Amino acid sequence: MELQPTQNKQVTSNHEKILELKNLTIDFGGLRAVNNVNLTVNRGELRGLIGPNGAGKSTIFKLIMGIHSPTAGQVILKENDITKTSTWQRARLGIGIKMQIPGVFGELTGYENIRIAAQNYVVPNEIDEEINRLAKLVGIEHLLEHEVNNLSHGQQQWLEIAMTLSSKPELLLLDEPVAGMGPEETAFTAEIVQRLNKNGVSIIFIDHDMEFVRKISERVTVLHQGATFAEGSIAEIESNQEVIEIYLGSDVYEGA
Numbered sequence: 001m002e003l004q005p006t007q008n009k010q011v012t013s014n015h016e017k018i019l020e021l022k023n024l025t026i027d028f029g030g031l032r033a034v035n036n037v038n039l040t041v042n043r044g045e046l047r048g049l050i051g052p053n054g055a056g057k058s059t060i061f062k063l064i065m066g067i068h069s070p071t072a073g074q075v076i077l078k079e080n081d082i083t084k085t086s087t088w089q090r091a092r093l094g095i096g097i098k099m100q101i102p103g104v105f106g107e108l109t110g111y112e113n114i115r116i117a118a119q120n121y122v123v124p125n126e127i128d129e130e131i132n133r134l135a136k137l138v139g140i141e142h143l144l145e146h147e148v149n150n151l152s153h154g155q156q157q158w159l160e161i162a163m164t165l166s167s168k169p170e171l172l173l174l175d176e177p178v179a180g181m182g183p184e185e186t187a188f189t190a191e192i193v194q195r196l197n198k199n200g201v202s203i204i205f206i207d208h209d210m211e212f213v214r215k216i217s218e219r220v221t222v223l224h225q226g227a228t229f230a231e232g233s234i235a236e237i238e239s240n241q242e243v244i245e246i247y248l249g250s251d252v253y254e255g256a
C-alpha cells in the first residue's frame, strides 16, 4: 500500500483485521516464552504492547515477522495464514519491523543507508526519488548527507525507521522506539509514529516509557509471563489494579 494520501481512519479501521495471533506459543528449551497468545489488531490501529522485562514482547514481534517459528498456533495477516511464510515474503506481504538493536551502517551516510534498504524495492532510476520520499516521510531530509557515526542515537533510530519504510509496510512493528532517547527526541519520535499511522500504516509498538505510551496509544495490550494479561484503553490499563501490581506500580518500566 502506498503511504501517500492521508486516509480517513474511520474508513480504514472499520474493524478490518490486519493481524491475528491465534493460540501462539513458543518454547525455548524448557522455557515457554510465549504462551497461548490471542491478539487481534485492526487496520489503522496504533497499538501499544507493554509488560515487565522478559514478558515475551520482543519474541512476539519475532514470531509475527517469522524470525522465530512458533511451537504452536498461527499468525494471520489480512486473513491469510502466514505461519509458515518466510521472513522475506512477510516483508513483501506488508510487515515491517524495527528491532531494538540498531541496524544502521556507521561509516556510511544517511542517504547510503536508506539506499541499501530501498534498492530491494525500487528500480535504480527511481532510487533517488525514493530515498528522498522516505527521508521526508520521517522528517530527516537534513540528515541524509551526514555520516551515521556522527548522528545522535535518536537520529539513528529515525534513519532506521525510514529504512524499514522502504518495503512500504502496511503493518509496522517498532520495538522500543524511544529507548535511550531524551524528551525532545522522544517527542519527535511520537510525531513520526502518529504521522505514519495517520497516513494509513497500522502500528504495534513495544515500550517501557509510559509517557510515550500514554501519548500515542489508542489501545494497549499487557503481556505477563508470556501470556496476554490485560487489554484496553490507556485509561483502563493505568487504572487496572492487577496491571499496577505486576508492572506499573513497580520501578521496572522506568528507564528500563
Ligand SMILES: Nc1ncnc2c1ncn2[C@@H]1O[C@H](COP(=O)(O)OP(=O)(O)OP(=O)(O)O)[C@@H](O)[C@H]1O
Residues within 6 Å of the ligand: 028, 031, 033, 051, 052, 053, 054, 055, 056, 057, 058, 059, 060
Ligand atoms: N532466542 C532465545 N532463546 C532462549 N530464550 C529466549 C530467546 N529469546 C528470548 N528468550 C527468553 O524468552 C523470554 C521472553 O523474552 P523477550 O525478549 O521476548 O521479553 P520482552 O518482554 O521483550 O523483555 P524486555 O522488555 O526486557 O525486552 C525471556 O525469558 C528471554 O530470556
